[in-house]
Amino acid sequence: MSSLFSQLAVLGSSLTLIFALMLLWHRSVDAYTTAFAWQSVVLAGIVAVVAYFERDPELYFVAAMLLLLKGWLIPRLLRRMEGPFGAEQELQPYVNTATSLLISGLLVLFAYAVCRPLVALSHLPTRAGMPLALGLIFVSLFVIASRKKALTQVIGFLMLENGIALLAVLGTYGIPLVVEIGVFLDLLLGFMVMQLFVYRIHETFESLDVEQLGRLKH
Amino acid sequence: MTLMGTLVTGAIVCYLAGALAALLGNDRWGRILGAWGAASGAAISLSLGMVALASGSVFSAVFDFPSLTGFALRIDGLSAPFLILTGLVGAASSVYGAGYSAAYTGVYSLRKLGALFNLLLLTLTLQVMADNALTFLLLWEAMSLVAYLLVLTEHREPATVRAANWYLAITHVGFAALLAMFFLLSAGDLSTAFDTLRANAPVPTQRNAIFILALLGFSAKAGLIPLHVWLPMAHPVAPSHVSALLSGVVIKMGVYGFCRIVLDLMSGGPAWWGGLALALGVASALFGVLYALMEHDLKRLLAYHSVENIGIIFIGIGAGLMFQSYGLMSLAALGFVAALYHTINHACFKGLLFLGAGSVLHATHTRNMEEMGGLIKKMPRTALMFLIGAASISALPPLNGFASEWLIFQTLLGGSHIPEPAVALMIPIAVALLALSGGLAMACFVKAFGITFLAIARSPAAEKAHEAPLSMQAGMGILGLACIGLGLTPFFVVPVLGRALAGLDRLAWETTVFSLTLPLNTPATFGSMSSPLLAAGLLILLGLIPLALWVIGANRRTRVGDTWGCGRIAQTPRMQYTATAFAEPLRRVFAELYRPTKDLSIDFHPESKYFVQSIEYQSEIHPWFEKLLYQPLIGIFHRIADRVRWIQAGWLGLYLTYMLVGLIALLVLAWWTP
């Protein structure tokens, strides 16, 4: 019973991580959006699994919120944002694809090493997924650091948020519902602000390449 | 006198007689007698090693003549494998050298070559017997100097001189490290017997210093990254039978020394020792093969592969040290056995490949692969031998390279038993990089064999190539047979090598008895492999397939036609894939590691830029980390040299004054210290 629980939790965490890795492999923002949407769906699934095994009805609500907001609404907004900018492609990232993949693999290894004492202390059946969640956070940060297009960075940020949520769910079975709702609102607001920024960047530079921001100095 | 004593004396006599004959004889007889001396000496070295392994007895002798005071020799289990590989490669390359060096007649001194060749074999044979620091260091220096002079054989080529100088510089950096190491180890008394040193363990901080110095000194000789730079320079310019000895045996002395000091005298250490050796080994394996891939000078390519294989050997040793520090003794034994096995194997196939490359050089007078091609039709036996060597070094079953690499893989798989997870997680990365270097080595040898021997000749020289003389074929044949034999008998070789290690008295092995059954079961019960059965199976299948074709009545007619080229009129060698083109995909894939320089210049027509007159494209690969590491060092030396130039005045009186001052200072020092 609890072994199935932990298997499912680890499986889900691995899947979320793989969706993050897809960001490094693909080049079109459309594929990024799809990856993010699926990642959020899996995340919602993990939350639902935790809710089922821990008999915590509040978490069902969180799962539904996740599904609605991140699995459907934000991807929809993202796709709509793509419209005015045309098909943006991440053609020349700072770090090339193969190296990025290797670096993220090493980041996950690092996450395992860092999490070692944490996992050893914990007794939760979900503990084995925690290194993967931390790895997801690292990989998302790496995406933000190594990619040039503003939209990629936005998605990287959203995945980072997913990673934090995953860590919270796996490590503490979720934070109180009020806080969770607050985070969701924050997220939505943050997304709006970023959307605004992306529009402004595009207006100013006719491109979403954040390298252009360097020109603001002059 | 015991059997081993007789053999030792016999070997020394043979080598000295060979050297003398080479010095005194004329070009023809000196060459042949010198080769005989070397070959018979090497055969005795080989049997010495075998006797030592078979009987398990220890030979030891201390010389007390006034001129040889403190000179001590001893043969034990660890010396034996190295004696065997010295004898094997030595015998093959001396037979080969008899024919090969004929080409030097009247161009370079054959006497010097023959005498030095004998001396090199002598120092190598004695090196592994050295039983105190003084003997070890003296022989070490003698071996380095003789090897230096041998590299200098073609001394009128500027590249040779440059390469020899690099070799001399790095080998002396290593020597300095070894000197310091032995001073620390023997607390100042260099003539202390190794047995005493084994008994007196130094304090831990000193041990660490000793380890670092030993690693530095021995890796300079072995050609481990980053001290490998001399290897691809010096090995290609030496005469080919000397290259075989340099790559096959001389660099193995680094491995021997490292094992002797770290395994035997200090009997292992903390885990980071093994980790460091492992990391350096992995780096050497990968970078060695990567640079080999980009190389189109056949002998340089082989030299870079020596860097790779030394890396693989150090992976085995490093993993063994790590396991030892965690108390996983049978895994540690497996690692050391695998490393020793690979050491012998590498000596055989690399010797063979260098001899093969020598035959090609002998026939075409070029080392540039882009000017070869089609040689398999002109020199079929050399091609077959080179093919055996290429398949062995690419670790293809059922040849010897595969047997030892398989063992190293199995050792590394045991890494999951290491209780420290952070360390254990490093092992899979080593496995992956080792596998990568294995795959790349295969790619590299498809290139080396395919471009050199297959298709159409790319230059008139290659068209006029001829088969090597019989003595050279015999030399290659010995090593070719050794490659096959060592590949088919791991079930025999592994226990024997295990016994060699069991001779090290302070290493407490749990399992040194390896099963003697036909399949090779590794002690940690990880996997099993049986190369004789595998070879038999492959041979049977090779016979069955034509039989099956005959049974189903397949059409056996063969018509010879042109190569298909989309109906073009004629084929020229320029239409073939070149070595550069062959390696191009990998160059692109690893562009971040190679960092090639690009230089593109286009000459436009003065009237319009749409008419191009000529396009020149140049792309070179310089090992950037060498630049990073060595450039500043060289700069510092230059600056120091500039500073102290005022000491030199070219006036004899001044130099005598320096000496006087130095003497007085020494005397004062001696007077002050009680």
Added chain:
Amino acid sequence: MRLFSKILSVGIVTEPLDNGGEEVELARQVAAKTQKLLGRAVGIREVDAGSCNGCEIEITGLTSPIYDLERFGLCFVASPRHADMLLVTGPVTRNMEVPLRKTYEATPDPKLVVAVGDCAKTCGVFQGSYAVVGSVDAVIPVDVFVHGCPPEPSDILRGILAALDRLPPK
């Protein structure tokens, strides 16, 4: 997903082949042994000996779902070494004479040659040009001619099958 629903809704569109008009002409009798050997697996190498590419466009149609030559066990191959049949189009130009011969030589025996289009037989409008050597059978032996300028894909298919004696009954 959209792709697969489309595939499902389209279904199989391959049209059955009937025994059509008089476009196919047997130039010589193919040995029964060859026909038996090549019967149901033929590799085809297309050689454009100098055509206007009209025939090529029709030949391209053979691989389409409508005509689908693979159902007869035919396929185009990348090298004459793998081929059993040469599909030659156009009048043979001077530049293509040697390559055509070389292709024929490079093809292992037994082999068939199907010449496609009027030009292959008569040189068409290029007849008498200084650049043209002649019809295909002036250079290599031809087994079947397929008439038409250009011939329909189904005629080409019938021509190929006629060489193999596998024409569908009338």
Added chain:
Amino acid sequence: MSAWFVEIFQVVFVVALAPGLVGLIRWIKARLQSRLGAPPGQPYRELGKLFHKEAVVSKNASWIFRFAPYAVSASTLAIAFLVPVLVVPRRLDMVGDLFVVVYLLLLGTFWLALAGLDPGSAFGGMGSSREVTVAALAEPTTATAIFSLALGAGSTNLGAIVAAALNDPWTVLTPGHLLAFAALFIVAIAETGRLPVDNPSTHLELTMIHEAMILEYSGRYLALLEWAAWLKLFVFLSLLANLFFPWGIATTLTPGALSWAIVTLLVKLALLAVVIAVMETRVAKLRLFRVPELLTASFVLALLAITSSFLLR
């Protein structure tokens, strides 16, 4: 005695069915392209035809060119002997483990690449160069995936790995297992020259990998090479099927268990054939220089597989 008979039977079974599997994949692909397509038995007819045609050999080629088809098919057949297809435990397990299988594959690649260079054709050289590149870059993934499998089973012996998976059927669902499967699947695609790494039905020399090397071969040589390539695909797929989803494989030599093993194997292979056909319909061939990226991705998957197996051990 009967154990040896089963060993032989297994190889005959594999060799006999290998062309059928390729025919099946081609047939499914044809159906997905709205075509009738050749019947699944077509590859057998092709082989029959090729065996009875003469062989044309380039005048520049040496014995390497003529020997390579035999070497390649012998090494592939040897793999067919080593891989557990129908039964575990096996008599031949001691002859070679998973590493031996991998290096036998490399042996085949080595000979094929040499044969590609031998006639001196530019196409052959191109094919060899690309083939060895892909083979070399697939090595780290393979080794790492083997490592993770060996961790679970405590052995690199194929029989032991399958037996371990049989004993504990739920390990199949562990992420380590699934990730290793994904990694090895990518390697299998790269090694057997399927889309998106190599297009098995291409006729454009510049995009070829495997096909470019055998462009010079004809007659019986070509038949042997084609058969060996199909055999490689069959063995790879049954290896994947049995290592990761060993359900149904016989553990005793009773006729009932054996026939059940055959049925389950055929079902598993048919499923994999459908997966491959659907995937080949869906994806386009990758640019040659994106292939290393794909292989890097597979390596990262294998690395993650190891880390999670370490953790769950």
